[in-house]
Amino acid sequence: MAVLAWDQNTYMPPGGHEPRAEQLATLEKLAHARLVDPRLARMLEALEPWAAGEDPDSDDSRLVRWTRRDHEKAARVPEALAVAMAGEAARGYTAWLEARECGEFSRFRDPLARQVELRREYAACFSDAAHPYDVLLDDFEPGMTLAELRPLFDALVPALAPIVEAAAAAEVPDVLSGDFPQEAQAALLTSVLTAVGFEPGTWRLDASPHPFAVSPGPGDVRLTTRYRDDDLGYSLYSGLHEFGHGLYDANLGAPLQRTPLHHCASLGVHESQSRLWENVIGRGRPFSAWLLHRLREHLPGTYDGMDHATLYRGLNGVRRTLVRTEADETTYNLHVALRLELELALIEDRLQVDDLPAAWGDGMQRLLGVEVSSDAEGVLQDVHWAAGHFGYFPTYTLGNLMAAQLWEQVCEDLDDVDAQIERGDFAPLRGWLREHIHRHGRKYTQRELLRRATRQELGVQPYLAYLQAKLADAGVLAG
Amino acid sequence: MAVLAWDQNTYMPPGGHEPRAEQLATLEKLAHARLVDPRLARMLEALEPWAAGEDPDSDDSRLVRWTRRDHEKAARVPEALAVAMAGEAARGYTAWLEARECGEFSRFRDPLARQVELRREYAACFSDAAHPYDVLLDDFEPGMTLAELRPLFDALVPALAPIVEAAAAAEVPDVLSGDFPQEAQAALLTSVLTAVGFEPGTWRLDASPHPFAVSPGPGDVRLTTRYRDDDLGYSLYSGLHEFGHGLYDANLGAPLQRTPLHHCASLGVHESQSRLWENVIGRGRPFSAWLLHRLREHLPGTYDGMDHATLYRGLNGVRRTLVRTEADETTYNLHVALRLELELALIEDRLQVDDLPAAWGDGMQRLLGVEVSSDAEGVLQDVHWAAGHFGYFPTYTLGNLMAAQLWEQVCEDLDDVDAQIERGDFAPLRGWLREHIHRHGRKYTQRELLRRATRQELGVQPYLAYLQAKLADAGVLAG
Numbered sequence: 001m002a003v004l005a006w007d008q009n010t011y012m013p014p015g016g017h018e019p020r021a022e023q024l025a026t027l028e029k030l031a032h033a034r035l036v037d038p039r040l041a042r043m044l045e046a047l048e049p050w051a052a053g054e055d056p057d058s059d060d061s062r063l064v065r066w067t068r069r070d071h072e073k074a075a076r077v078p079e080a081l082a083v084a085m086a087g088e089a090a091r092g093y094t095a096w097l098e099a100r101e102c103g104e105f106s107r108f109r110d111p112l113a114r115q116v117e118l119r120r121e122y123a124a125c126f127s128d129a130a131h132p133y134d135v136l137l138d139d140f141e142p143g144m145t146l147a148e149l150r151p152l153f154d155a156l157v158p159a160l161a162p163i164v165e166a167a168a169a170a171e172v173p174d175v176l177s178g179d180f181p182q183e184a185q186a187a188l189l190t191s192v193l194t195a196v197g198f199e200p201g202t203w204r205l206d207a208s209p210h211p212f213a214v215s216p217g218p219g220d221v222r223l224t225t226r227y228r229d230d231d232l233g234y235s236l237y238s239g240l241h242e243f244g245h246g247l248y249d250a251n252l253g254a255p256l257q258r259t260p261l262h263h264c265a266s267l268g269v270h271e272s273q274s275r276l277w278e279n280v281i282g283r284g285r286p287f288s289a290w291l292l293h294r295l296r297e298h299l300p301g302t303y304d305g306m307d308h309a310t311l312y313r314g315l316n317g318v319r320r321t322l323v324r325t326e327a328d329e330t331t332y333n334l335h336v337a338l339r340l341e342l343e344l345a346l347i348e349d350r351l352q353v354d355d356l357p358a359a360w361g362d363g364m365q366r367l368l369g370v371e372v373s374s375d376a377e378g379v380l381q382d383v384h385w386a387a388g389h390f391g392y393f394p395t396y397t398l399g400n401l402m403a404a405q406l407w408e409q410v411c412e413d414l415d416d417v418d419a420q421i422e423r424g425d426f427a428p429l430r431g432w433l434r435e436h437i438h439r440h441g442r443k444y445t446q447r448e449l450l451r452r453a454t455r456q457e458l459g460v461q462p463y464l465a466y467l468q469a470k471l472a473d474a475g476v477l478a479g
Numbered sequence: 480m481a482v483l484a485w486d487q488n489t490y491m492p493p494g495g496h497e498p499r500a501e502q503l504a505t506l507e508k509l510a511h512a513r514l515v516d517p518r519l520a521r522m523l524e525a526l527e528p529w530a531a532g533e534d535p536d537s538d539d540s541r542l543v544r545w546t547r548r549d550h551e552k553a554a555r556v557p558e559a560l561a562v563a564m565a566g567e568a569a570r571g572y573t574a575w576l577e578a579r580e581c582g583e584f585s586r587f588r589d590p591l592a593r594q595v596e597l598r599r600e601y602a603a604c605f606s607d608a609a610h611p612y613d614v615l616l617d618d619f620e621p622g623m624t625l626a627e628l629r630p631l632f633d634a635l636v637p638a639l640a641p642i643v644e645a646a647a648a649a650e651v652p653d654v655l656s657g658d659f660p661q662e663a664q665a666a667l668l669t670s671v672l673t674a675v676g677f678e679p680g681t682w683r684l685d686a687s688p689h690p691f692a693v694s695p696g697p698g699d700v701r702l703t704t705r706y707r708d709d710d711l712g713y714s715l716y717s718g719l720h721e722f723g724h725g726l727y728d729a730n731l732g733a734p735l736q737r738t739p740l741h742h743c744a745s746l747g748v749h750e751s752q753s754r755l756w757e758n759v760i761g762r763g764r765p766f767s768a769w770l771l772h773r774l775r776e777h778l779p780g781t782y783d784g785m786d787h788a789t790l791y792r793g794l795n796g797v798r799r800t801l802v803r804t805e806a807d808e809t810t811y812n813l814h815v816a817l818r819l820e821l822e823l824a825l826i827e828d829r830l831q832v833d834d835l836p837a838a839w840g841d842g843m844q845r846l847l848g849v850e851v852s853s854d855a856e857g858v859l860q861d862v863h864w865a866a867g868h869f870g871y872f873p874t875y876t877l878g879n880l881m882a883a884q885l886w887e888q889v890c891e892d893l894d895d896v897d898a899q900i901e902r903g904d905f906a907p908l909r910g911w912l913r914e915h916i917h918r919h920g921r922k923y924t925q926r927e928l929l930r931r932a933t934r935q936e937l938g939v940q941p942y943l944a945y946l947q948a949k950l951a952d953a954g955v956l957a958g
Contacts, residue, residue, distance in 0.1 A: 003482055003483055003486050004482055006486075007482050007485075007486060007695075011490070011683065011685075012695075012699060013680055013681050013682055013683050013698070013699050013700075014680040014681075015678065015680050015681030015682075015697075015698025015699055016681075016695060016696055016698055016699030017698075018696075018697075018698065019695070019696025019697050019698060019699065019736075020695075020696060020699075022696075022737070023695075023696060030509075199494065201492055201493040201494050202492050202493075202494030202495075203492055203494075204490065204492050206490075216486075216491075216495060216498070216499075216502075217495055217497075217498025217499060217501075217502060218494075218497070218498050219492070219494025219495055219496075219497065219498065220491060220492050220494050220495030220498065220499075221492075257498075258501070
């Protein structure tokens, strides 16, 4: 399915779309049938006595435990509902594309209402859940509940307000705009990705309408990016972002291959890796010093006169904007907070789909102080809800929080990490991430991983401290 | 599997080879399990009474009949043998690669002996077959037997000898050698393929070490070719060859989609389509006139001074050479005849693997009058036996014979076909092929297809008549 998806988004002729959708649906159906197969239930049952005597943290114990969780979760859902969710996801996606194209929310209203209804039905299959949202969240962030999530956002949002207020007022130079031929951007990005690092012959970079990373198998990582002639930052930072995802996939532990554990721990953990490379490392002081040399080498003339302080400051501007995917790392979480607030209200039936565009506008005004002038740049900007992905958005912020905590620990464990990065030696950093995060795959939950790596629980303070320190260091905030 | 194979041969990073082999093996295993599933047997049995009352030529009747044939053939083979054949095919391929690399047959001896042994075991599962070779041939050319095949070669080989003798003595200009940048070759080939024809947006052309065609689904055809800077003919004629394969796949009947009938009738029929476009059309008088304009347009300077008669003659030279894949359309069949002779002797246990290189050399001397100086250019040149594909080679010649017979019928049915081709109008020809061959998929056998299209049985006379007429017309043979 990874190869089919990669191919679909890179090289497939347009004529292949319809059969490709059928091929993916067929594979999905076969995989689902295996997951709910009663023979799997019997196998799991037969393993119970063995599991009782086994180290609960061994690979095998965890394999049994996760397989049981996947099986039980899938088996709780009636086949008719599972099929409806899959079918409506495809239909919702098509309706969303059309609605966004012409900027009319009315075209998306019915398919979205259907998605909300289906997800409420889905959540209701798990009557033992404390909150229906827990069921949805658990699909993307296994083990996380609304009771844990809500306090994080309740602490984060008010604390971000004064930072955004102060930082958005600062004058920040525009350091990545200009006129950059695609070949030069691709050469720069390839050189950066080669330096930060995969093994040669185990990855490739292509162009696609939406950047993504996928790994069809060990030793084979595919990154994509998109090129905008007037904006070097787009290809460079989406490339670093996808590199973080790809590096995680590339380093999943070899002993876990061809098992359900050879998989990310959660979307939040995946996002912690992409955000770490894109923002914490990629917009940090030492990396920007290293990057300046690469920019001068690949784009001769453009960066000869720019000093490091200017580049570093320019990479860290904070702006109140309308579109999540183009938001800076500070305001990004406010975009996520809005989506969490709204999807929670939809699932709890406190908000009706008809009132969603207005609620979106109110929220953007309240959280970011910006006016939404069109649904295309408002409620229609994201694909997630169209495919029924409620509970997905918060994982972006979980990734941001986790990245900051991991970075604190990296700095403690690797004394010399700043100097290493500045001279382009990323191997110790990659080694740390592989050891503490990547190799474990899905063996541990996000919470377990973070505890093992940092001896801490997930919280907002490290992230806020990181943000303030960097914005001050870069000269965006008064020190 | 088509997408996995295409990806593996075009864009996959080298690191992906090992997991890709496992992925393909997994899919093969799943497909095989479905084919031999007793539930399928029960379903086929339950359909018997219905099938008895149905038109035996309806799509549904044929679907049941071919599914039963596939199921019964697979079910006759013990699983252990099926698994061994699949596993040894991969091992045989690796051994062959290594042996060819260093030119040492001794490295290939044991794996090849194992392939012969496995195929003899496989054939023995079908005790009702008149000859073990019939079982092997039937995998590639369903319904064809050695009793039908042998007389064709017995008539063809002696008739080709005097043609080769006379034609190889003729002076033929070298019209496709030179120094051609890859970009210019690719642009020429794209323009030629666009003209001969797929619908826009339903195909693509890439480079790969070995040219091939594959269609991952309706509306999605992938052709590949290989570029040699000093030989325009390689990319151009392998491109036309793969186009013939791709056009067949693209035109398989829509009502047959997602059934086992949405598949070629046989490898011989597939090859008839590729050979038709590569040789009968592509090296014919009207096409070469049309091609000359394309050559002048895409390679300005090089072809300005060449006249049509010279190009046409140059495209049809006959040469005694060592390598099958580079042989002209006349001598090609002698390379096939040698392989048929040898594989038959191996399967009948009249020839031992140790004696194969010597037998190869003798055969090349006898059939083509050339000296084999190395195993790399001799017995190690082809991959087929390494993967256990005994019974495959004859389908190349069956394709040549069938292409000539189809062409006779095309000329009868489409009065104006030569003029159409000369002016670049390939639509009537494509329409004829779609109507009489492509759309039927695997509904009819090769024999049935040929009878329906031409009211004739397969024979060698039309092919010999076609060859002699063209070689005379092109000035290679005295008229």
